[in-house]
Amino acid sequence: MTDEIDQGAAVEAAVQAVADRLADEKRYLTDLDSAIGDADHGANMNRGMQAAVEAVADADEDDPATLVQLVGRTIVSEVGGAAGPLYGGSAMIASKELADGITAESTVAFGEAFLEKVQDRGGANVGDKTMVDALTPAVHTYKKSIEQDDLPPLAALAKAVDAAHRGVDYTVPIRASKGRASYLGWRSVGHQDPGATSTLYILEALLGVAEEHLEGPVEEDATSPRVPDEEPAGDGPAAGGENGPPEGGENGGPSSEADDSEADEG
């Protein structure tokens, strides 16, 4: 059994890291969304996560399931639109999987429950140019890395981030068939999907936290030995510098410099 206080602190650190990352990328996400959506994704996600940081800090409880459920609830009430229910509502439902704490098994179950809820609610599949295009490969890769390849959670998470990255790249050339972008039809081609992109940023932030904060709890419950985190964790988030849209598009498509997480506004 792991120490619940540490796990609560880990969730708090993860929420803070995701909030920081989305604050950094606020402008870029909104630029992506203005090309093919309604130009509020970055601002909405930032507002939701800032509120989540406060909610978690004010919470009396510190078990992961309760905290994650609180984060979900906060996002639902702050973000609205489609992103609120998709991210927040799914986190609320999936939080149940963390009832016994954060372990390799429970995080796989969390990822699967989260993905299932997103697909169920949004009705999107891989190839529709939505967050599902980043989330699906990430969850599947994480699960396979843990269950079949017997990788430690940290290495598995790094692989999942890589997979999400490829998923984001994949959204650029395809045509949207779900979400607001679908109303544009072929005009959506060439633009990177903002929802897939925010999913990638969240996973990258979680990986960062896992690297420095979670070794204890996650590894204790994992069946594997110590984490050889150097190589797999190293190239995931840092790679992929240039995934702006290949053809600039008439709407003055998003600039391609926001991959460096520290770049934009603070």
Add this chain to the structure above:
Amino acid sequence: MKKLINDPADVVDEMLDGMVAAYPDSLRRLEGNEVLVRADAPVDGKVGVVSGGGSGHEPTHAGYLGEGMLDGAAAGEIFTSPTADQLEAMIEECDAGEGVLSVVKNYEGDVMNFDTAAEMVEMEDVDVRQVVVDDDVAVEDSLYTSGRRGVCGTILVHKVAGAAAARGDDLDTVVEHAEGVIDNVGTMGTALTSCVTPEKGEPTFDLGEDEIELGIGIHGEPGTERVDMMPADDVADHLTEAVLEDLDLDAGTEVLTIVNGMGGTPLSELFVVERRVDELMDEHDLEVWDAWVGDYMTSLDMEGCSITVCALDEERKELLAAPADTPALTVRD
């Protein structure tokens, strides 16, 4: 563009306070929420009927709060879905223990937030059901859209479901009547001008003096087709024929028609359109049981109209004729 507002960010909040000021005996605002409910909600022994969506469509939705129609109405920001926690608060407030029906227009944000709210209240043991209205015949249900939009036909769902709930039908039966309307109603709209949202302060889309958009939604989204301006009769023909083709009604069917203003068109013009709609019903051998003309579901200050046709049976006629007492719609015994 001149607007009678203070801060654009306060429009919805101040509008709701204004509505309560105008109807203090019948409307009440949930504290800390952009939700209005009937002053006497929840009504004992009755299924709750609620709705909601973006603001900017007044009198939709809060205008239909009252006896015989809605118990609760959630107002999102202009053209933006209410958040799930506001919907949750509304549903809980309107549950008298008999369950609640949410009437949702088919827009992704609305559907997802109502779904999420349903999950949240189910944890509190509220029996909640929802129906999704998708009456806009201009948008095809296909892989490439998220299905048909829900527009003015929603008002008829409010009326029929509200009347069924008022006479004491149980939740399943109220749902059945609501779905009966959804299966038998079609709408199509046109815009002569773009609307102007308070935040943006300028037209959402550019439309030439001699052009109109056909097949518009109610959020300032462009239509399916841009055509040259034409006389009212031609507009009425175009919209009505599209709706009738979709509904494919037998000769002799009784119908209710709505000529709905989009917010910026005077009643005189709506009646000109109504005149032609009435002729068209006759040409198609359809019996007009009732015809509504006015601003029922608007798009801010947009000029234009939509035409709704709903096929009736005895049950729907009875429910449509049942008394209703709301700010925007009154039906007397």
